[in-house]
Amino acid sequence: xxxxxxxxxxxxxxxxxxxxxFLFPSEIxxxxxxxxxxxxxxxxxxxxxxxxxxxxxxxxxxDYEKDRIASFVWFASGxxxxxxxxxxxxxxxxxxxxxxIMAAYTDPVIGEATKKWGDKNGIICGxxxxxxxxxxxxxxxxxxxxxSIAAVIAERPKIKWFDDDLAMQxxxxxxxxxxxxxxxxxxxxxDGMIIMEGI
Amino acid sequence: MSxxxxxxxTLYLVLIICSALFIMKEHYNIAILLILxxxxxxxxxxxxxxxxxxx
Numbered sequence: 001x002x003x004x005x006x007x008x009x010x011x012x013x014x015x016x017x018x019x020x021x022f023l024f025p026s027e028i029x030x031x032x033x034x035x036x037x038x039x040x041x042x043x044x045x046x047x048x049x050x051x052x053x054x055x056x057x058x059x060x061x062x063d064y065e066k067d068r069i070a071s072f073v074w075f076a077s078g079x080x081x082x083x084x085x086x087x088x089x090x091x092x093x094x095x096x097x098x099x100x101i102m103a104a105y106t107d108p109v110i111g112e113a114t115k116k117w118g119d120k121n122g123i124i125c126g127x128x129x130x131x132x133x134x135x136x137x138x139x140x141x142x143x144x145x146x147x148s149i150a151a152v153i154a155e156r157p158k159i160k161w162f163d164d165d166l167a168m169q170x171x172x173x174x175x176x177x178x179x180x181x182x183x184x185x186x187x188x189x190x191d192g193m194i195i196m197e198g199i
Numbered sequence: 200m201s202x203x204x205x206x207x208x209t210l211y212l213v214l215i216i217c218s219a220l221f222i223m224k225e226h227y228n229i230a231i232l233l234i235l236x237x238x239x240x241x242x243x244x245x246x247x248x249x250x251x252x253x254x
Contacts, residue, residue: 002203003247010240014210016233017217023224059203097229105236136228199220 008060009108011072016104018079019097022195034087041080048073071165078103078169092192095176098137098147103168106130106151126152130172139189146179147172207244214241 024033048070050056061070079100085091109129114122130148138144150172155164179185180192214237221230 002207002244002251006240006243006247007207010207010210010237010244013237013240014214016236017213019229020217020220023220101229101232101236105232108240133232136232195224195226197224199224 002059004060008062009112011060012075012108013104015075015079016101018083018100018104021083022093022097023198025198034084037080037083037087041076044073044076068160069163071163074163075103075165075169078166082169082173091173091177092180092188094138094188094190094192094194095143095147095173095180097194098134099151099169099173099176101137102130102133102147102151102172103165105133107155107164107168110152110155123152126155137194140186142185143176143179143188146185147176150175204248207248211241 021033021037024036026033028036051058051061051070052067058070065071082091082096082099086093086096106126106129110122110126113125117125127148130151131144134144134147135141138147151168154167154171157167158164159167176185180188214233218230218233221227221233
């Protein structure tokens with residue numbers, strides 16, 4: 001049998017590829033690319049409804065996800081929200097890219113580090129991982145520090161109807177956006193637009 | 200199981216294509232993050248698949 005734990009981790013980290021959206025042309029098959037966010041989200045929700053109602057077994061699901069919304073739906077919902085708010089003109093692109101990649105990597109890193117080295121070291125590893133990702137992409141120390149702290153705090157509470165996969169995207173993004181919007185933080189590199197044109 | 204294998208292979212392909220696209224557009228920082236972040240779980244999963252094939 002495939003190691004389900006590793007399979008789950010890989011499914012989590014591969015979600016960082018959502019950022020390829022920013023390389024898409026502004027129109028695909030005559031439709032604005034933003035419509036594809038909604039289409040993708042509906043597809044994910046449809047799969048989840050089928051899983052919950054028809055009892056379809058999907059490899060890698062945790063036992064407690066049998067009768068509640070699975071983490072892939074929470075993650076996809078968070079990413080779609082971030083991309084949607086970017087398209088509306090709210091969230092800066094660099095923050096959205098960094099937050100999606102950060103959420104895809106930091107949650108598994110915290111999980112693995114906590115399992116191997118304990119709770120405190122799990123938090124430290126999560127902070128280092130999220131800080132590094134924010135700094136590599138956003139390039140502003142202020143946002144990297146605030147974003148990483150917000151992400152690790154958002155990961156902590158285990159709430160049934162507000163999964164950490166969604167919280168780790170929404171909470172840091174809203175905080176960073178508010179700081180940027182009200183000019184409480186430094187200016188973003190290139191005003192937050194790091195990908196100017198698609199393919 | 201064959202569906203799962205096909206799905207996993209698709210994920211590897213998606214990763215390779217996405218990374219290549221970011222390299223092509225000279226967004227090396229994003230490409231490197233995609234490759235490095237998926238390398239460890241990707242390698243571990245490939246090992247797991249190979250072990251399963253041996254059995």
